[in-house]
Amino acid sequence: MSSHREAPEISKDPVADSTDLYAFVSPDRPDTVTLIANYLPFQVPSGGPNFFEFGDDVLYEINVDNNGDGHPDITYQFRFHTEITNENTFLYNTGPIDALDSENWNRRQFYSVTKVDAHGKAQLLARNVPCPPCNIGPLSTPDYVGLANDATFQLKSGERVFAGQRAEGFFVDLGAIFDLGNLRPFQQLHVVGKDIFNVADEPVNATDRLNVSSIALQIPITHLVSGGGRYDVNDQRSVIGVWTSAGRQQVRVLGAAKAADVTVGPVAQVSRLGNPLFNEVIVPMAQKDLWNTLPPSEDKRFAGLVEKPELAQLLPVLYPDVFPNLAELNESGKPRVDLVAILLTGIPAGLIDGFQNNTGDLQADMLRLNTAIPPAKRPSRFGLLGGDLAGFPNGRRTTDDVVTISLRAIAGLTFPLIDKNFTPDDAAGAVTHGLSAADVTAPFLKHFPYLGVPYDGFNNPS
Amino acid sequence: MRTRQRNRPKFKISRRQVLTVAASAGVGAAAVSVSGLSSAVDSRLAGAASNDEAIVVHLRDPSNGTLDVFVGTSRIEVRDKGLAARLQRAARQG
Numbered sequence: 271m272s273s274h275r276e277a278p279e280i281s282k283d284p285v286a287d288s289t290d291l292y293a294f295v296s297p298d299r300p301d302t303v304t305l306i307a308n309y310l311p312f313q314v315p316s317g318g319p320n321f322f323e324f325g326d327d328v329l330y331e332i333n334v335d336n337n338g339d340g341h342p343d344i345t346y347q348f349r350f351h352t353e354i355t356n357e358n359t360f361l362y363n364t365g366p367i368d369a370l371d372s373e374n375w376n377r378r379q380f381y382s383v384t385k386v387d388a389h390g391k392a393q394l395l396a397r398n399v400p401c402p403p404c405n406i407g408p409l410s411t412p413d414y415v416g417l418a419n420d421a422t423f424q425l426k427s428g429e430r431v432f433a434g435q436r437a438e439g440f441f442v443d444l445g446a447i448f449d450l451g452n453l454r455p456f457q458q459l460h461v462v463g464k465d466i467f468n469v470a471d472e473p474v475n476a477t478d479r480l481n482v483s484s485i486a487l488q489i490p491i492t493h494l495v496s497g498g499g500r501y502d503v504n505d506q507r508s509v510i511g512v513w514t515s516a517g518r519q520q521v522r523v524l525g526a527a528k529a530a531d532v533t534v535g536p537v538a539q540v541s542r543l544g545n546p547l548f549n550e551v552i553v554p555m556a557q558k559d560l561w562n563t564l565p566p567s568e569d570k571r572f573a574g575l576v577e578k579p580e581l582a583q584l585l586p587v588l589y590p591d592v593f594p595n596l597a598e599l600n601e602s603g604k605p606r607v608d609l610v611a612i613l614l615t616g617i618p619a620g621l622i623d624g625f626q627n628n629t630g631d632l633q634a635d636m637l638r639l640n641t642a643i644p645p646a647k648r649p650s651r652f653g654l655l656g657g658d659l660a661g662f663p664n665g666r667r668t669t670d671d672v673v674t675i676s677l678r679a680i681a682g683l684t685f686p687l688i689d690k691n692f693t694p695d696d697a698a699g700a701v702t703h704g705l706s707a708a709d710v711t712a713p714f715l716k717h718f719p720y721l722g723v724p725y726d727g728f729n730n731p732s
Numbered sequence: 733m734r735t736r737q738r739n740r741p742k743f744k745i746s747r748r749q750v751l752t753v754a755a756s757a758g759v760g761a762a763a764v765s766v767s768g769l770s771s772a773v774d775s776r777l778a779g780a781a782s783n784d785e786a787i788v789v790h791l792r793d794p795s796n797g798t799l800d801v802f803v804g805t806s807r808i809e810v811r812d813k814g815l816a817a818r819l820q821r822a823a824r825q826g
Contacts (some may be wrong), residue, residue, distance in 0.1 A: 520802065521802045
């Protein structure tokens with residue numbers, strides 16, 4: 271979760287495993303959109319001596335569709351390469367790393383940024399851009415904030431870019447949820463839990479004090495939207511659909527030609543992420559690997575799974591007598607058109623006052639952002655469900671509680687958008703895993719790249 | 733893919749210089765054609781492989797001699813029953 275190790279094959283390929291995707295109008299630069307794609311989940315900060323890095327053999331992409339056809343109109347591609355400074359040591363660093371060009375830092379990573387348009391025309395925006403090191407500890411990385419700041423670049427083409435380790439910003443009680451869908455705040459109501467637990471319990475943020483590898487871009491809105499203008503909130507041109515993908519060349523021969531590997535062939539997509547939890551919760555395990563290989567334009571084939579999500583069927587079973595109206599809705603066989611709108615087409619105008627993020631009829635899992643909605647002065651962690659038009663599922667901010675928002679939507683809270691006669695269960699507006707951004711130890715930044723300073727290994731050894 | 737070892741002088745640059753390096757790359761780099769890189773479909777537009785470029789052949793369908801030839805960032809489909817038969821014989825001998 272939200273897409274960490276979400277499919278069988280990608281769980282065995284961590285450097286290509288997209289974990290979270292964020293897209294929001296930058297609160298401190300509202301003429302720009304910030305896009306963040308996280309990879310390489312569950313990084314224990316002390317995991318050396320070969321600390322975490324992007325894959326030199328992985329093509330990372332952040333895709334933007336601005337005309338609703340489920341194909342990218344703009345793709346930012348990132349290719350990494352790693353260099354060893356000192357061939358005679360096993361160490362990651364042989365002294366303090368006090369600058370990006372420190373000779374004490376033995377294993378450095380660089381990347382290029384290429385922008386590709388809808389016709390496949392590519393423009394190299396930057397190359398040999400350095401990543402910061404991983405956050406090792408006070409002796410090795412005494413001024414980590416300075417190193418990360420130095421690894422943030424403003425490109426002449428208008429984008430701001432960063433690629434490197436960050437504190438995990440996603441919060442979720444994995445230990446409970448994967449134990450038969452338990453939610454500690456409601457464990458005494460769980461169909462099995464009621465025999466074990468007498469009272470509710472405090473949630474645990476299972477992803478706290480872990481790191482991820484982030485690719486972050488801050489882009490002028492006019493570079494992203496169709497036509498390059500600024501449009502009214504009701505104008506479909508103000509809406510973009512975003513997803514990230516990672517791919518590998520199709521053929522790899524290990525140890526050929528005196529131990530140098532051979533890698534050839536076109537890049538095949540192995541990972542994809544738009545809306546959080548889509549592949550995780552909507553798609554059955556048997557189809558997850560397939561889903562990861564497809565473009566959003568193929569998602570019509572998964573629409574039936576959104577119309578009748580497995581989790582909506584499970585909630586009344588897991589929590590007996592808590593979701594009677596949801597159970598009745600399930601039994602009616604009515605398709606969950608509300609979820610189709612949220613996840614596959616965007617919410618059309620007329621359902622929520624002053625809001626739409628619809629991209630047309632094509633059903634495609636993309637994180638849709640209406641760029642004409644300004645950043646909220648007082649954001650609600652429940653995003654759109656909390657009356658905050660600038661939050662998920664209008665894009666996704668780093669502090670949005672996407673687990674609770676998704677749980678409540680699936681529990682039926684959003685069904686009245688398309689059926690005024692449906693009354694959600696009281697529990698649909700109350701169900702939660704119980705966590706918020708306050709349960710993330712590393713403070714989120716108020717500026718690019720917004721995710722917190724990564725935890726260092728010395729102070730977070732396990 | 734193996735890590736490239738450094739074969740250039742250690743750079744000694746300030747943060748400001750790094751910024752310039754990254755930014756000027758965008759100016760000096762004209763549009764380059766890498767459209768095949770993100771596509772998993774055939775790319776018949778790729779030029780002939782150079783003599784030292786790795787080529788991997790996959791005999792996809794021996795019955796009609798269909799082979800996938802992987803080179804660079806391309807996959808080229810070839811139909812050659814004779815070659816397919818020779819590859820099969822070689823494989824059996826292996």
